[in-house]
Amino acid sequence: MLWIPIDRSLDISLKRQVYGQIRTRILQGALNAGDRLPPSRELAKQLNVSRNVVVEAYEQLFVEGYVEGKQGSGTYVAQGAYLEQNRKKRPISLLEIEQKNEADDDIIDFRSGIPALNRFPKKEWGKLVKEVCEEATDATFGYDNPEGRYELRHVLSRYLKRTRGVHCHPDQLVITSGATQALSLIANLLLTPDEKVIIEDPITHDIQTIFSSTGATLDPIPVDQHGMRTDLLPMQQKPGFVFVTPSHQFPLGGILPIQRRIQLIQFARTWDTYLVEDDYDSEFRYGGEPVSSLQGLDPERVIYIGTFSKILSPVLRMGYLILPPALTQRCRQLKWYLDLHTPSLEQKALARFIYNGSLDRHIRKMRKLYLRRKEFLSSCLKEAFADQVSISGDSTGLHMIAEFNMMFDEALVRRIYQHGVNIYPVEHHAIQKGRHGNKMILGYGNLTEKQIQEGVYRLKQALT
Known part of the structure; x- marks a missing residue:
């Protein structure tokens, strides 16, 4: 007898449950090569399911090579379907997953x-997505531009100028799949093995990993209550770039004063390099208006990174880069190689969300x-x-x-x-x-x- 527990409350079809459990037993060696499976009618009666459920499960196993049919004698486990290392791994049940989540x-x-x-504005967001989906032309459902939808880049450039003092043309914007992709793009755009990155210390461990993965060396600059100690910037070698979080240093929370910002810009000009400004959550400032961006002081030297993960939700996976014109075309090419483009419908919905004032209200x-x-x-x-x-x-x-x-x-x-x-x-x-x-x-x-x-x-x- 082949005992297969069936759970009709699961959001998994009965066919997939039968197929999946037989497949797992074959892979783990509980069913050996040459073992005969019960006739479909017999197993269906045992499991109290339609015979078609078992027939379709057997057919799927046959298509994938787990079983073979012998004329007039039934269905048998095929040779070579046992994967030894799986014997050591006990499958995690749905009950265990639920218990872990609890x-x-x-x-x-x-x-x-x-x-x-x-507090994500689900109702309004859902309405906008429905609208843009219904109104979208056929072309919207095809491949898009790697830099992102123009309507989003246009409203975003105006919004950032008004709220953050960022100066850019929409063509300098590249819409990314979150800030992580923006950071990866910058790392691949500007870093080569054995090059140095000047970086705040402490700084997000994930950012350290992204930059180090290119083979670059991190050159840490200590942080105090005001942010990066710009008086300690090294003057021996040109860096790939300088990475800072000037509006809200992560994790210590300092705000970089204008004197240090000017020192950074002068440093970048001296060494003909770039400053990378990560502006990850400065919209939520509690003692006045958000601090003006470093990018607004010198758009030719500062690469600006922003994200909607902290403002709205990580589920959107939406961020952006603002680049000096000299870097935009190369960055677009890199973005294309990575994932072609960020999802278009979400971009269109976000553009409307910003344009109609919903983002400001939120x-x-x-x-x-x-x-x-x-x-x-x-x-x-x-x-x-x-x-x-x-x-x-x-x-x-x-x-x-x-x-x-x-x-x-x-x-x-x-x-x-x-x-x-x-x-x-x-x-x-x-x-x-x-x-x-x-x-x-x-x-x-x-x-x-x-x-x-x-x-x-x-x-x-x-x-x-």
């Missing part, structure tokens, strides 16, 4: 850079929400830890830095996690280790006040 749900995750996912609404969450997290920390904690880097964005009189090594981070809290040490993002071991990054964008309060309570339990 366990993860109980973890309060202070991850930075995640917006309030339940940012204003979310800024108020994040300000409340930031202040609530700050008050919870002060109430729980009093003068044992110092808070900084919270004037902008979706995270703050909490500094304690203890070191957050792996053992302590693991103990905190066992208490149901995920925290992120600054030291993880440091290139030169040993200067930030007592600081943690606490993101609050996607946490309710109830979760924040409970998270701080658990953190206190873990640290005392």
